[in-house]
Amino acid sequence: MTKGSWCGFTRSKWFLPAFSLVLGLVMLAVSWLGGDPGQGLVSLAVLAGFGLVILLAGRRSETIRGLSGEGRDERFAQIDLQASAVAGLAVIVALIVAWLVATARGQSGEPYDWLLAIAGLSYVLAVGWFRWRG
């Protein structure tokens, strides 16, 4: 698949449903390997259902079309960037709280400490990279 056709695919209405389905299949395989295929089947059903909802509801909703990648333009790219920042902030806050709670309970703080380190380091590297590029 060429770069252009790949970009076209990621911006089509099929991308997110297909991604959800593949992720569900991967979760099924992993759960199967872990000896719990039932949980994998539930995950597959949930993700396949999510993909189907995205596919069907995308005809009516700009938000869902944007989420699925179809018809994304510069405004939606900006919305996506802001939403990603909010999601990242939510995860970091949750990690900090989890680390504080674990530490207060006398636990080591793992894996929250190294997840926070990854978040902090990747942020600093990204700032450096975009400053250098910009």
Add this chain to the structure above:
Amino acid sequence: MKNKVRELRVKHYLAQGQLAEAMGVSRQTINSIENERYTPSLPLALALARYFGVTVEEMFDDQG
């Protein structure tokens, strides 16, 4: 940002969807620009101005 996109679009008898298609963006983006909820990128602002045959300064007012 205050702008004359709606005024020019109506003057040219265009629907939001037609202008959106010509600009390669969604109808909602044109609507957001017209309602001053979204400030377009420089390439889109230039494309809009070029499309209507005006300057960017004539179309957008950053003082307003």
